[in-house]
Amino acid sequence: MEQTRTAVVTGASSGIGAATARHLAREGFHVFCAARRSDRIEALAAEIGGTPVTCDVTDPDSVAALADVVGDRLDVLVNNAGGAFGSAPVAQADADEWRRMYEVNVLGLMEVTKALLPALLASGAGAILNVGSTAGRIAYEGGAGYTAAKHGTQVVTETLRLELWDQPVRVMEVVPGMVRTEEFSLVRFGGDQAKADAVYAGVAEPLTADDVADAITWMVTRPSYVNIDELVIRPRAQAAHHKVHRQG
Structure with missing residues (x-):
């Protein structure tokens, strides 16, 4: 009997993470839905037949507990947990916001990858997919x-x-440009809905979470000898990070 493929998706409580969990489940994966908000991942896991794991990727003990739940073998890791906080220029920068961004986007990715790498190697054909951003290519x-x-x-x-x-x-690495999700910009601007909406005005x-999840799923389901080093995905309206077609 063929073994069910398994995947971990961090930041699975909303947006690209939740969409990716759903897409992978439709492809036959058993998905470990990892995020801090237990109620959301419990509902998502119940919907897709996955396993919810309350996890803060910046907390090594929490990440170790995730690895314990996953066990000795893992096929796919999607490091999606991340976020942007604030938009002040450097001259008015908030060090705590910068520290939070580094902790979740870099240190959290490292902690989860380090903890789950033995299980990925044990599968014999593991895949690590990190969710980057076109912000990781330009200033x-x-x-x-x-x-x-x-x-x-x-x-x-x-x-x-x-x-x-x-x-x-x-x-x-998948490298999305302008993606409209329910929370990303709202979190960045401290709950200011008007500022969040202005990003997409x-x-x-704009891309949706499902668009990116579809790309992620395609990448990790290529044959095991095929490595999609990076895939940059933008909406047609976004010719470059700074050049976006806006109507009206």
Whole structure:
């Protein structure tokens, strides 16, 4: 009897993480839905037949508990937990916001990867997919803390691929541009709905969480010898990070 494939998705309580969990479940994966908000991941896991794991990726003890639940074998790890906090220029930067962004986007990714790598290797064909951002490729005003953190995500991904070059695990990064989810911009702007809405004002069709989840699922389900190093995905309206077609 063929063994059920397993996947861990961090930051699974909303947005790209929740969508990815649903897409992977439809592909036959048993998904460990990891996030801090227990009520959300419990509802999601019940919906898709997965396993909820309350986990703060910045807490090593919490991550160790996730690894215990996953067990000795894992096929796919999607490091999706992340976030942007604030948009102040460097001259008015909040060190605590920068620290939070580095902790979740870089240190959290490291902690989860380190804890689950033995199980990924044990599968014989593991896949690590890190959710980056086009902010990890360019700079823009008011984004230094987030772009620095997401550049960190990119560099960790590249380094992992070099370090694991002779091991049975692929290392990939999906790099979304403008994605409209229910929480990302709202969290960034401290709950200011008007500022969050302004990010997408006039953009007829920004990407959705499902668009990115579809790309992630395609990447991790390629044959085990095929490594999609990075996949940049933007809406058609976004020719570049700074050049977005807005109607009206």
